[in-house]
Amino acid sequence: MSFDFQQVYDLVDDVPNGSVASYGMLASLLPGVTARMVGRALSRLEDGAKTPWHRIVNSTGAIAPRPGAAEQRQRLEGEGIAFRKNGHVDMGAHQWPGPSPIWIEKSCMDPIDVMEIVSTWRRRRSDK
């Protein structure tokens, strides 16, 4: 069975205004889904979609080079996201804290595991 794009969209919908998440982090919260699959799911979004795709960047904080990258940056700046000189998002300051309790409940995941995963991604940032 192939995975359902919808589960990716549901998680992206959970990322609040003013914060950004990486493809890899979202993928790590979705068993069996890889970062590439998350990206593919977003690329298949339809134009009028309500899903906040612009809040997803890669693990280095860079915006994937593609038509529409400019719009993504513009939207993020509109939400108060700060960028560095090299064009990367300041992940340390805006990284998504993790999924909401509502999402965690719907996903049927163990809250402890979720916290574990999230902390791993935060640690990875600061180590660098």
Place this chain on the structure above:
DNA sequence: CTTCTGACGAAAT
């Protein structure tokens, strides 16, 4: 069935 192609990530250089 085979080939090609990425909205990625991590480590090495």
Place this chain on the structure above:
DNA sequence: CATTTCGCCAGAA
């Protein structure tokens, strides 16, 4: 930091 290299894998052609 920026670049390169390689692993990964579902769809489209």
